Amino acid sequence: MSDSHAQQSKTSRGAHGSGLGLLVFTTLLAVVVVLGLVTWSTTPRPLLAREQPAGVPRPRTGLIPTSENRGQILFGRYCDSCHTAGREVLGSSLRNAQFKRQYATIDEIAKIVRISGFDMPAYPPALLSDENLRSIAEFILSLPEENP
Numbered sequence: 001m002s003d004s005h006a007q008q009s010k011t012s013r014g015a016h017g018s019g020l021g022l023l024v025f026t027t028l029l030a031v032v033v034v035l036g037l038v039t040w041s042t043t044p045r046p047l048l049a050r051e052q053p054a055g056v057p058r059p060r061t062g063l064i065p066t067s068e069n070r071g072q073i074l075f076g077r078y079c080d081s082c083h084t085a086g087r088e089v090l091g092s093s094l095r096n097a098q099f100k101r102q103y104a105t106i107d108e109i110a111k112i113v114r115i116s117g118f119d120m121p122a123y124p125p126a127l128l129s130d131e132n133l134r135s136i137a138e139f140i141l142s143l144p145e146e147n148p
Contacts, residue, residue: 090119
């Protein structure tokens with residue numbers, strides 16, 4: 001056997017051994033993953049709220065709507081993502097002195113909400129009813145002015 005033939009045979013055995021090792025490793029990894037999934041799927045977990053049996057009361061989370069907090073809840077739904085807690089985040093502050101002077105009434109707040117302004121989108125009556133807008137405006141007017 002020549003030296004080049006022996007070298008080629010040795011290289012071939014090395015590649016074969018590496019491939020076999022990789023095959024064994026991936027097979028073992030697959031077995032571990034399958035066993036983990038089987039164990040996870042058969043482990044009892046608490047029921048989610050939507051899976052509660054009928055007649056079992058579900059715990060409430062978040063605010064419970066009342067006539068006193070209606071504007072706050074609607075503000076959270078429509079406005080809070082840009083005016084978080086009425087403060088300047090993506091939108092301008094609804095608590096600073098300038099805003100409080102410029103938009104001192106429900107009608108002035110409703111007008112800017114309906115027609116939009118700067119980067120704020122317009123909220124037409126089809127998207128936000130007059131009654132809901134009034135509740136939001138009342139809540140905004142109740143926000144305390146922030147100190148600079």
